Amino acid sequence: MAPIDLPPEKLIAEVVEYSRKLQAGAERLCTAGGLASGGLSSGVSPREVIYREDKLTLYRYLPDASASAAPNPVSEKVPLLIVYALVNRPYMADLQEDRSTIKGLLASGQPVYLIDWGYPDSADRFLTLDDYINGYIDRCVDRLLERHQVERINLLGICQGGTMSLCYTALHQPKVRNLVTMVTPVDFQTPDNMLSAWVRHLDVDLLVDVQGNIPGDFLNWTFLALKPFTLAGQKYVQLVDILEDQAQVENFLRMEKWIFDSPAQAGEAFRQFIKQFYQQNGLIRGEVILGEQPVKLNKITCPLLNIYGEQDHLVPPDASRALKGQTGSTDYSELAFPGGHIGIYVSGKAQALIPPSIGRWLDER
């Protein structure tokens, strides 16, 4: 224990400083981010509802009038539909004014739409992935085709939403012009995939039969358990470091709200996802069946941009990069982001890199 120099006077100084910051910050926490007046926002960009069905809402994000010479309610450009994961909430892509993938996409001139899956309840217990992909997503796509009078749309799938977008495109290729996948698992059994290891021997049939829908908290705790000392411990010590900075406190609180804002998962869809995708690794093996249709990645022939995080602890880079060579597309590109699963939406460098790159890539096609 020789290299530890912690005399009492040093410790007391550190304790006093920690306590002082905590006390000063407590008041700030009570007023930050509108907490005192009832809550934090869930997304910042103006939007309108285009379509609703069951718990689903299809939003159109309004272009920034100040950035557009002649705002057009229905852009002549090909609409871009964002398909978010069923896990967590989609406002991660629109977290705050200066950290918004959606704002960046709007600024790049894309007409942006997003599917918000809402919060499934017991009425949704028997929803399958077939219902989500060949039902909900397809009907949203049809709305956009009709609204924009086009034959194909652009699709941007995020995380599990990327996996669903790959399935959708494989089954409905004529309706998809370009496909962008972000932090999307394709090979679910790479050796570094912790989630995959954990569910390997899970009796998911029993789990769903007993639980019905899978509680959001179960997923929260599971994600925190990927790095528990950091995500459930050290993070709160680091919070004390930023308590004196109002803006940083608000950022922290927004992120905290998002992390714990986790909808339940429809039981049948969860069962299928764990069994077919994680336990059987069916997507890359061409063995996933939706409804009665096999999902074959080689049926995807449109241009494809695959974006992944080099330090992603949830979807390891190799899990995403596995897409290369699996599709029938002759126009496949990759974009590696030097960050993690969340940083790819909210970090400063992501704002400068990701949305403009997507915009340019789409415009070129």
Add this chain to the structure above:
Amino acid sequence: MGESDFLNDDWLEAQRNYWAEWSARAGQSGAGAEPALNPWEQALNQWWQSLAPTAPQMVQELLEKTLAQGRQLFQLAEQFAATGQRPEGGPDWQAAAQQTIGDLRGILAGITASMSPLPEAVTEGATDYLERLSALPGLGLVQGSQAQREVIARLLRFQKAHQAYELFFVDLGKQAIARLQDEIAKLDGQGETLDSARALYDLWVSVCEGVYAGQVMTPAYVELYAELINSQMALKQQLRDMLDESFTLLGMPTTRDFRAQEQRAHQDRQALRALQAEVAAMRRAPAKKRAGSRKRPAVAGK
């Protein structure tokens, strides 16, 4: 903060006295009785109790987590510093370090707790729990039956899985402590010094995370984790089936009835969507084609 301000002169004086006493005790061989609760913790607890009722729920939760981590941070440092001052060293810092692993166990218990938790008694005392279970009017109807023997078997399976899971974290703590000692020895070799509680805490977190990441990817842990969840679900399934049996006898709706209704509602919803799609397709079809398709069944009927 006004009245709730805890950083006043009295507190600072108490803090100085505490550390002076602590320093004197730490220098003694065998340290003796535990010193009084740290005034930092006392003052902070009092301050927090006065603030908490007025804080929004999210802030309450956040500050409670921050306070808990602060306690870990300084307790760990306190024990390390005490060890350094004793001529023969001592195991106290290891106990403090192991405590942080114990807290982690609580965090991970959230995974099982989130699955509509079983009563705590299930993991603490099977006999008492079963006695209370048997005393329930509904379950009493099947007392002594095969179903009850099955629930006991499943309860024992879950308890075994739970204990194995607990042991895993005890072992994880030992490994992390050994790794921390190695890391500190490395620093010593490089002529570097840990000179703050925070630096020590950050090193500890980094060490724990490294050990944890290695251990939870092992086949042994993967089986352990699955067995914990699977055995919990098997037990819940049996309990539910027993309750359903009792509800049936009492003429009350069961889980099976409820699930059947959910499934029926889902099938109706799918049928409605299919009809809507068909209507939409017909509307889009040219009028001429629609007229033609209306005639066809009549022809076929002849």
